[in-house]
Amino acid sequence: xxxxxxxxxxxxxxxxxxxxxxxxxxxxxxxxxxxxxxxxxxxxxxxxxxxxxxxxxxxxxxxxxxxxxx
Amino acid sequence: xxxxxxxxxxxxxxxxxxxxxxxxxxxxxxxxxxxxxxxxxxxxxxxxxxxxxxxxxxxxxxxxxxxxxxxxxxxxxxxxxxxxxxxxxxxxxxxxxxxxxxxxxxxxxxxxxxxxxxxxxxxxxxxxxxxxxxxxxxxxxxxxxxxxxxxxxxxxxxxxxxxxxxxxxxxxxxxxxxxxxxxxxxxxxxxxxxxxxxxxxxxxxxxxxxxxxxxxxxxxxxxxxxxxxxxxxxxxxxxxxxxxxxxxxxxxxxxxxxxxxxxxxxxxxxxxxxxxxxxxxxxxxxxxxxxxxxxxxxxxxxxxxxxxxxxxxxxxxxxxxx
Numbered sequence: 001x002x003x004x005x006x007x008x009x010x011x012x013x014x015x016x017x018x019x020x021x022x023x024x025x026x027x028x029x030x031x032x033x034x035x036x037x038x039x040x041x042x043x044x045x046x047x048x049x050x051x052x053x054x055x056x057x058x059x060x061x062x063x064x065x066x067x068x069x070x
Numbered sequence: 071x072x073x074x075x076x077x078x079x080x081x082x083x084x085x086x087x088x089x090x091x092x093x094x095x096x097x098x099x100x101x102x103x104x105x106x107x108x109x110x111x112x113x114x115x116x117x118x119x120x121x122x123x124x125x126x127x128x129x130x131x132x133x134x135x136x137x138x139x140x141x142x143x144x145x146x147x148x149x150x151x152x153x154x155x156x157x158x159x160x161x162x163x164x165x166x167x168x169x170x171x172x173x174x175x176x177x178x179x180x181x182x183x184x185x186x187x188x189x190x191x192x193x194x195x196x197x198x199x200x201x202x203x204x205x206x207x208x209x210x211x212x213x214x215x216x217x218x219x220x221x222x223x224x225x226x227x228x229x230x231x232x233x234x235x236x237x238x239x240x241x242x243x244x245x246x247x248x249x250x251x252x253x254x255x256x257x258x259x260x261x262x263x264x265x266x267x268x269x270x271x272x273x274x275x276x277x278x279x280x281x282x283x284x285x286x287x288x289x290x291x292x293x294x295x296x297x298x299x300x301x302x303x304x305x306x307x308x309x310x311x312x313x314x315x316x317x318x319x320x321x322x323x324x325x326x327x328x329x330x331x332x333x334x335x336x337x338x339x340x341x342x343x344x345x346x347x348x349x350x351x352x353x354x355x356x357x358x359x360x361x362x363x364x365x366x367x368x369x370x371x372x373x374x375x376x377x378x379x380x381x382x383x384x385x386x387x388x389x390x391x392x
Contacts, residue, residue, distance in 0.1 A: 010314070052317055059361055
């Protein structure tokens, strides 16, 4: 189904934001584990919010069934 | 845990929910606890608060679980109490209509039994990262926040026939399976008791719906997901299965006036060909409708496929990366 594009895009958003969390976790190993966790989790939330915004923009471009142009 | 006892519990709670609904629906309509099915051309009146049948059936499940699985742990009772208390908050909301600002506080108060039994826990496991220590913030902040967030997320991704009961059944089934194979029987028992209820309710909630779950059903399903996640140490898996609702919440929050979109733009309408016409503000259901014009039934199927993808992801990540 064409609508499955939304599911695939959302999995991309979740995956990339989780990857960002992992990168931040690895980059902050000089901090206490608690603060590493807090900062990494915040990075995940921020990445997720930006990803959702991009998902909506992408979906808006596919409006009116123009998904075949992908 | 005895496999026969599990099937008896699952069968008993689903049979009880199934038997209660034909009795409950006419009475809910009689007392005016109803809602309009706005995605149908004739907008029929349907019974609201159908989730009360799941709540009542879960109490029967508890009575049956007592002799079948004796001794039941304090952790199980605490998690069960939290879910039932959240269900009662939902019932009050369905009957008298609580103000939006009070609901999160009441749901957070309902998580007190879970806070008590999880007082000694301090960390959450993440894949590829390991354990992150949160200290006292775990029982004091993360537990009530998890229950409140999960309950309200379930309440947000709703409004189409079969969506609430369908997503709840998939999410609870995935977490129950995970807790079962990881030996977290308190968590899996909570899941089994409520899974039976939601699966039976799905028959009445599926297109064309005869009953809506109301806040009783939606808030309670979120509380079940949070309770299994917290008790079973499956917090990350619980986050993953909640992702479709989290995406819907985030999309709605991205709008300039996040709490006033329905008043400004109105609801989704139905075209003469039965296809849904979404209002122009961001939401997960509107994203699906924008990509491909579809009927209510196709939309719900698409979102349930998405929920299944996240449930599978939660199982795979928990089993292979943690």
